[in-house]
Amino acid sequence: MKTLLKNAKQLLSADNMEACEILINGSLIEKVDTKITEEADEIIDLEGKLVLPGFIDVHIHLREPGGEHKETIVTGTEAAARGGYTTVCAMPNTNPVPDSKEALKGILDKIETDAVVRVLPYAAITKGLKGEERTNIKDLSEIGAFAFTDDGVGIQTADQMLCAMKEAAASGKAIVAHCEDNSIVYGGVVHDGEVSTRLNLPGIPSISESVQIARDVLLAEKAGCHYHVCHVSTKESVRVIRDAKNAGINVTAEVTPHHLLMNEEDILADDANYKMNPPLRSIEDQNALLEGLSDGTIDFIATDHAPHAVDEKAQGFLKAPFGIVGLETAFPLLYTNLVKTGKITLHQLVEWMTTKPAEVFNLPYGILEEGSVADITVVDLEKEAVIDRRTFYSKGKNTPFQDWNVQGIPVLTIAEGMVAYKEDIHG
Incomplete structure (x- = not known):
């Protein structure tokens, strides 16, 4: 044909x-x-x-198995295709968690039958995403794990992360991290700043993210591991990643469209459609993210597409789950608000959605060439x-x-x- x-x-x-x-x-x-x-x-x-290379998103949630009322492999990949994505990487916060060969094989089989675009599934770093017992990274790598993450949960102990990094490095896989020190989150639901004061909501301090990145880049240096930071949101995190790259550490990072385009001042009421983790932070953080993306500190854009049921998100900030959807809106939002306004070029945007994620994770996609x-x-x-x-x-x-x-x-x-x-x- x-x-x-x-x-x-x-x-x-x-x-x-x-x-x-x-x-x-x-x-x-x-x-x-x-x-x-x-x-x-x-x-x-x-x-x-x-015509552009198919977009690549290394950070999405498809919810299946276990969360089919929020999303399925069919609906999630149809949304991806509508947004221009041809490769998406699915996070492991499903039920069951892909923390064993059997569970990952089940997800791979479901992808084979249901997905309308390419899906590369992550496997978990720890059993049940509980941060206690590590998975068999070698076995999971051999049957098709894209990379390893406990996304949604930060790995709380340095020893656990160091061991995981060593095992991932031995298998040629990346450790991909949601960075959050639970001891200093304090039950927050928005950024600890202007919006938390105005809406009288508990705040999530910026330091809860950046302090774990600072720990992890040193562990990655020790382990010789490719360490990738999910959804960077603070100016301190950008600074730590920039310093680590300058030191020659193999660290890469992503930023979401919503953190580039919005900040805490956009939250006008108790509307959980603005509730995500990490939260929308200050305008200074927002500016630092765009600067970090432009100078190469942050490598590319990923949506963190996180679908939830309407009734779940209608509960307000204190009770609703974290997360927003993003696959169907990413390119038009970024093109309109960053390219059309002259803040970035179209060529930059396309690279951050295609060639850059492919290069970071050694994927043979993101190019328009004969034979590709x-x-x-x-x-x-x-x-x-x-x-x-x-x-x-x-x-x-x-x-x-x-x-x-x-x-x-x-x-x-x-x-x-x-x-x-x-x-x-x-x-």
């Missing part, structure tokens, strides 16, 4: 664009050129829209929309970006040569 994408544009460095056509043969890109005349079984006229896997996202940079949770493919409707006006909409997603999502691209 050959598919020809005609009359497209591709992005060159420095945001220059040129005419582009792509011939897909099976699951691979056979040819990329300004004009292709070969015969094809299907021709899709893109009418000048932009045909993971392709088509974006209409002129198309405008209003974010409406009622239209989400995800079961999760928990977004703080409801009714935001955006531009730059993914209209076609091709994963391994197959159409995973298609809007009316001629509309």
Whole structure:
């Protein structure tokens, strides 16, 4: 089966664009050129829209097994495809937790039958994500664990983390960390700052994140491990990561769209659609995150897509679970609010959503080249929309970006040569 994408544009460095056509043969890109005349079984006229490598998100929650009322592998990957993602990495806070070969094999089998885009599952660092007994990292690596994390829970003891890092390094895998020292979280539900005072809610201090990163980068240096920091949110964390990189430590980091685009001042009421962990922090933190991303301290963008049921998020900050959805809104939000405003370039944004995560985790994706896997996202940079949770493919409707006006909409997603999502691209 050959598919020809005609009359497209591709992005060159420095945001220059040129005419582009792509011939897909099976699951691979056979040819990329300004004009292709070969015969094809299907021709899709893109009418000048932009072709990009399929987006990569190394931090999402699919909830299945055990949390199917929040999300499933089907709905989560359909949401990913709608957002332009062709590779997503699923966190292990499921029930059962992928902390054994049997549990991970069950998830891999379900992915094989249900996923509409590529899903690479994490395995847990500790049994049941309890921080007590370590999993068999070697065995889990051999059957297909993408990397290892207890995401949602910080590893509380240095000894546990050091041992896990040594075992992961021996298996050539990364340790991926939600960084939070539980002894100084104090039951917080928002950032410990202006919003906690105004809404009379317990606050989460910035130091609870940064102090654990500071510990872990030194442990990673000792263990010779690739250590990746999830959803960086504070200026102190950026400083620690920058210093560690300057010292030659193998540390990488990600930041979410919501931490780049919002801060605590955006929380106007007790609305748990603004409740996530780490929380929205100060405007100084927000500025430090963009600076850290721009100078390479932070490596790329990941959504931390965390769907919950509507009734769960309706309980207010004190009772609702942490987390917001992000797969379907990430690119338009970032393009509209960072690229269109001149804060970053389109080329930077695309790199942070494609080539950079692929490079960090040694994935053979995130590129548009002859011979590469045909993971392709088509974006209409002129198309405008209003974010409406009622239209989400995800079961999760928990977004703080409801009714935001955006531009730059993914209209076609091709994963391994197959159409995973298609809007009316001629509309």
